[in-house]
Amino acid sequence: MWQALTRLYHKLGSPKWFYQISGRCMPWFLIAGSGLMAVGIVWGLAFAPADYLQGNSFRIIYIHVPAAMLSQSAYIMMAVAGVVGLVWKIKMSFIVGKVIAPIGASVAIIALLTGAIWGKPTWGTYWVWDARLTSMLILLFLYFGVIAIHNAIESEEMANKAAAVLAIVGSINIPIIKYSVEWWNTLHQPATITLTKKPTMAPEMFIPLALTIIGFYCWFAFWVFARTRNEILLREHRTKWVKKLLTSKPANNNGAST
Amino acid sequence: MFFDSFSSFIQMGNHGIYVWLSYGIFAVIVAANFISPIISRKKVIKDLERQMRREQK
Numbered sequence: 001m002w003q004a005l006t007r008l009y010h011k012l013g014s015p016k017w018f019y020q021i022s023g024r025c026m027p028w029f030l031i032a033g034s035g036l037m038a039v040g041i042v043w044g045l046a047f048a049p050a051d052y053l054q055g056n057s058f059r060i061i062y063i064h065v066p067a068a069m070l071s072q073s074a075y076i077m078m079a080v081a082g083v084v085g086l087v088w089k090i091k092m093s094f095i096v097g098k099v100i101a102p103i104g105a106s107v108a109i110i111a112l113l114t115g116a117i118w119g120k121p122t123w124g125t126y127w128v129w130d131a132r133l134t135s136m137l138i139l140l141f142l143y144f145g146v147i148a149i150h151n152a153i154e155s156e157e158m159a160n161k162a163a164a165v166l167a168i169v170g171s172i173n174i175p176i177i178k179y180s181v182e183w184w185n186t187l188h189q190p191a192t193i194t195l196t197k198k199p200t201m202a203p204e205m206f207i208p209l210a211l212t213i214i215g216f217y218c219w220f221a222f223w224v225f226a227r228t229r230n231e232i233l234l235r236e237h238r239t240k241w242v243k244k245l246l247t248s249k250p251a252n253n254n255g256a257s258t
Numbered sequence: 259m260f261f262d263s264f265s266s267f268i269q270m271g272n273h274g275i276y277v278w279l280s281y282g283i284f285a286v287i288v289a290a291n292f293i294s295p296i297i298s299r300k301k302v303i304k305d306l307e308r309q310m311r312r313e314q315k
Contacts, residue, residue: 045281047259049260055271055272056270056271057273059270059273060277063280064280103291106287110283110284110287113283114283114284117283121273121276223292226299227295229299233303234302234306237306243310246303246306246307247310
């Protein structure tokens with residue numbers, strides 16, 4: 001058992017192995033993610049009943065909550081990748097941490113913008129400087145910080161280390177976001193769904209939300225794989241297997257195949 | 259279907275603008291996340307191939 005785990009661990013650190021496995025997984029993540037998102041969004045937009053308090057504006061939940069959850073999960077993944085990279089000096093880990101940053105930032109932007117738009121009909125304002133909204137904005141800035149470090153520092157090794165440290169230090173923000181609705185008075189409602197309790201929403205509202213959440217995570221995996229593979233090609237272009245790959249297949253192949 | 263007609267689906271009881279604007283922003287950012295790695299993959303492959311050709315000469 002332990003041996004199998006260490007073997008898997010070393011394989012994960014190998015760019016070539018990661019490139020091949022991710023190529024095989026990507027179509028499945030794309031199919032699963034797109035199917036779940038399509039069903040969840042159509043269900044949420046057209047078939048779920050309107051909220052008795054918020055009316056139809058509550059339908060924004062089907063993209064707002066998945067985006068908000070994913071932007072925080074992605075940050076945790078980036079921080080963990082930073083720890084793994086710093087402690088065990090694994091190149092692949094730094095690459096994954098680097099490619100998560102722009103994706104996470106874009107997802108945080110979705111969460112913030114849809115939240116602001118949702119706030120207008122519900123709270124009467126697009127923005128308030130309360131704990132939940134401000135801590136989410138800080139999350140976005142932390143993503144920007146990681147992106148900026150990679151852009152600004154020439155030495156790849158230095159950039160990786162600095163970005164990892166920022167990601168790790170910034171992860172203190174994650175519990176602040178999570179508990180902000182409990183610690184401070186805020187306009188933002190408390191968590192709609194938790195892993196530990198039964199959902200308080202009606203099933204015909206909750207099931208499409210569960211679908212879009214899982215679907216969005218599948219898309220995220222697809223995006224991370226796609227960007228990581230590009231980084232691998234760039235960094236490993238002197239190796240035999242990349243040269244073989246480039247000469248043996250047509251250049252216009254942009255698909256997920258190995 | 260929750261709505262009686264297509265126009266009431268679009269209007270969403272006066273919340274249409276908020277709902278559709280949110281989903282529009284979502285669609286644009288999702289599309290960008292799908293397209294951007296495809297574009298950079300093409301560029302990476304093109305650059306590396308040019309480099310390989312140069313080295314062979």
